[in-house]
Amino acid sequence: MMEKEITIYDLAKILALSPATVSRALNDHPAINAKTKVLIAEKAAELGYRSNTFASHLRTRKTNTLGVIVPRLNSNFMSTVLAGMEEVANNFGYNLLISQSLESEQKERANAKTMFNSRVDGLLVSVAYDTDSFEHFDTFINRNIPVLFFDRIMDHPQCGAVVIDNEQAGYDATYHLLDQGCRRIMHVTGDLRRNVYADRLEGFKRAIAGRNLPLDNRLILSTDLSQEAGKAIAEEIDDMEEKPDGLFIVNDLCAAICMQVLKEKGYAIPDDIAIVGFNNDPVSQVVSPQLTTVFYPGYQMGKTAMTTMIGQLNGTKSIDHSEPTILRSELIIRRSSIRL
């Protein structure tokens, strides 16, 4: 039952050729006669030959493996990103080593270390919630291993980045709420060290300023965007004297929970408070009223990031690291925010 693994030496012996010729033929080397190539390819297929990647990697010092570190896998967005990455990586013969940091810098460091020891050819990262330091990526930079950030990026002169225009998305969402007559909009965001949250806040501020409305800092909340946070926000609103008439929470699940609690407390959505979320997560469609949100092009982001990475590895594309690649996002208007 247990079949023996067949090597280029076996093929060479059977075909009365040298291992070198077999190796070159299998790699489509131009110096090898076309007929010989066919012969070797056929025999290889017949005997179920598969290249020993370890021997190959040992010799070439390339692993054909790329590391991916994400905060969590369990979001619709992330798994879509990964599907996009996987498609491209597969096409180019790369494997993916995927791990989650679970939003902890410590785990992110550990993951990075594992990736480094696995000698990935490149690293794609969406950084954790509380990551402050870049130092665990320095080892890669020092060894000339490309690091590319996506979505949650870090600013580094030698690293590429793929993002959506969070500032614009934040602006659009806020503008829409203003457009629906909201004048006192609360903005619930995440850790402002992360570009995605900081940028959305900027967009929020720009939209407010655009209407010459005052910016009330008490209406800007930095939370962990968890389900508990959603509940806490609703409680807090209920306790406020001057209540907001609009709510822009940059996470759908958090927004959905918050909306649910507000409804239980008797607030009418969207009439008392109009709500906008972020990500176009499936929950945004099952809550009632359905949640206005921002569509995040995950699949596209994954494909773009991977294409960029592989382009850089192959040296075909020289990456301009000065500016991140920016993808289009889109405001999806649903009933949670339509007041007119």
Add this chain to the structure above:
Amino acid sequence: MMEKEITIYDLAKILALSPATVSRALNDHPAINAKTKVLIAEKAAELGYRSNTFASHLRTRKTNTLGVIVPRLNSNFMSTVLAGMEEVANNFGYNLLISQSLESEQKERANAKTMFNSRVDGLLVSVAYDTDSFEHFDTFINRNIPVLFFDRIMDHPQCGAVVIDNEQAGYDATYHLLDQGCRRIMHVTGDLRRNVYADRLEGFKRAIAGRNLPLDNRLILSTDLSQEAGKAIAEEIDDMEEKPDGLFIVNDLCAAICMQVLKEKGYAIPDDIAIVGFNNDPVSQVVSPQLTTVFYPGYQMGKTAMTTMIGQLNGTKSIDHSEPTILRSELIIRRSSIRL
């Protein structure tokens, strides 16, 4: 900047020892003097030595990499399973090669092939929706590479399996609906080739039979459990003459959408129709009324599956393949089904 990679030969030369001694010391071989080990370990740490896994794998014919194939990553359940697997794998120094079949047998085959060519030491699989054949796993079995199924399992004498007791879960959910006074329960399930769905159906039938109620086959629907399916089911119910008073849909998102559409059509939940979902997905908590569902112990399942796999690889645990490992699930009762 670009640092040179250090090898055991470098260490050997610096310490005036042989590469063999260095290798053995680093692997904690008993024949090596304790002091020598310390000496070598210190020097290795000082110079930032990292073992070249390819050389090692080439020689030992082990990759320390395990393949994981899942239908999709984007469910709370799956990513929790993976977190559990990752934790255990990390502890034992294994890497994970993760890929999604996107519910397609074809893609599952492709993934399996990639895993095979990457020479994973073992494979953990939750099979796709439409997988019929086992043949793409035969290559692993033939080469004595252990294959372990989890959640969506295939019956094979040489493969282990980790599951929840789907029959019991289906029974409990149905029993609960009956207990709430439902007498005409509709069961919406997935592809009955999959154990998870077939078993839940069995539990459903057992509960119905337990009350001496008739089994109406028109009330058993096999769907793809998608969001669209959820909508279609609601339409179908609305068109029925004898409408069900209970609804057991084995997927939370599908159930949530169905409930939403039913509500729009004027049905009172749970009074007209009581609803139970499956998986304890976050959506089950944000819909109103909150959805009764079955808790799925994902983290536990991941840990158990990985522990079993690694135990088998190390030969420490001899696996009993005749019976799958069964984990406890739990019915979580929420307002969508409480009528009394």
Add this chain to the structure above:
DNA sequence: CAAGTTAATGCAATCGGTTACAATACAAGA
């Protein structure tokens, strides 16, 4: 026909650990 090209293939070293089989040193036992 000799010299120079071109095309196709082979030789052998290399990548960096691992490990079977010595080899060495020193202490205990005869």
Add this chain to the structure above:
DNA sequence: TCTTGTATTGTAACCGATTGCATTAACTTG
């Protein structure tokens, strides 16, 4: 003192693919 045993370290042959540098045969050209 000589033998045997034990503890430690060394030698060298792998693992399988890659590739710089020949080598050989066949073909052109002056």
